[in-house]
Amino acid sequence: MNENLFTPFTIPMMLGIPITTLIIMFPTMLFPTPNQLINNRMITIQQWLTKLTSKQLMNTHNPKGQTWSLMFISLFLFITFTNLLGMLPHSFTPTAQLSMNLGMAIPLWAGTVVMGFRNKTKISLAHLLPLGTPTFLIPMLVMIETISLFIQPLALAVRLTANITAGHLLLHLIGSATLALVNISLFTALITFTILTLLTILEFAVALIQAYVFTLLVSLYLQDNT
């Protein structure tokens, strides 16, 4: 039995050793290296999805920004598959941990910002002030824009963590409601179960969307700075 609501989010241990690293590396096993020109169905579909996503993401970038394509596609595929694997019963989702998401968000964001400041210092600094502000508001606005700039990685990480954690928690809660209602009123339990099914569908969608949003935002930050 679970002691509290957050038991599913604890780091899984095997013989006292945390196996988080193994779990994080597991999605790579689901992407076999294509050896031939014409591959099996799984690899074909993966290649098709990768091509579709990369075209969608990197279309708007200039050549300098497009050097980040591999990074973005890896990021997107990793977060997608980690989230989807987390939907399986009794499994652990690494992306529900804030530490992991911060570890992904901060280096990526910092990379874009540093690149911007190194290559286009004036333009990067100019981004700190929106066009057409009245003169007396400038100092305040610069401060606000700086704060919003530094909040970007935090927002990225917390967004992903909150969505995944909240989704899993909701599933758990509604499941426990169904369990409690089974003894009381079967009909209500069935309704709750229907809600649970709908929520599961939503969770699958959220898993995909959140991954896409994360990657898209990082690519936007890159666009600003290249």
Place this chain on the structure above:
Amino acid sequence: MAKPQIKLATEDQNKAICRAKGKVAINGKLCKQSTFITYIRRGSLAVLEARMNFHREAQGHHAGPSLKSAALLSPGVLQATRIFHTGPPSLASVPPLPEYGEKVHFGLIPEEFFQFLYPETGVTVTYVLRTGLILYLLCKEIYVITPETFSTISTIGLLVYVVKKYGASIGEFADKLNEQKIAQLEEAKQSFIKQIQDAIDLKKSQQALVQKLHYLFDVQRNNIAMALENMMRQREQEHMIGWVEKHEEKETIDKCIAHLKLLAKKAKAQPVLHNKTHESYNWVHKAQFVIPFNHNRVLIVVHRVMIPLSTPLAERKNWNASDCLRELRKAH
């Protein structure tokens, strides 16, 4: 206990009897199926192996003590365990590897497991195993019903539904993608081949043209030869005129003219020998007739005639006035 002596009927006989009476023939007698099963239980694999080997020998196979004789197991196992085949190879081919897997229960347990258990348990093995396993896990609280259970049911149910409904179409989509790729490459290959084929045809037509080029050269050669001949004739004529003009002595000319006339008549009367070949004749200029051209000029039409080799003129000679007179005297 004495082992039951089993006289094995042939498979066809057995089948026919089974169909007729719903019973199994053992020792020439018809027995109930339960008896057969009893025999199976007692003798089990050995009996069946003997039966199989009997049939295989009847068909001409050598029955060695090897795994392949155990035809109870699926063909898949047979193929996979090929490395363990120590006996002599079967003369006939082993059963082919099936293209698609057998039915699978729970997505985990293949149908062959139940077929394996069939002799011991019968048809009910699937249901009993399923129910019993679930009840055991629940009763002993090896699997506990938690809120997670319901989310499990919804998640797994959703996944199964999606796979069953859209699985085939996704597979077809993947196949279509591959086919498109192959079609693109095939098209590129075909266009390249066509390009090269067109180049080959062009070269061949050019070669054919070149073959016929010699006709053109022949015609040109003939044209040039004709032009040259015309030029030579004109020059000869002018030379003759010039020569005649140079030696303008009236009396000699009159004498010449008279004698030439006679010569011309003689030349006409004289037959030309045709039985000799072309090379034995010599082309010699002979004056055919003389036309007064102007008041002080005369046009001598010179005719080329063939004279036999017997004449002392074997080569062509440039005639001058003395030669002309000499010939005239001779002709006289």
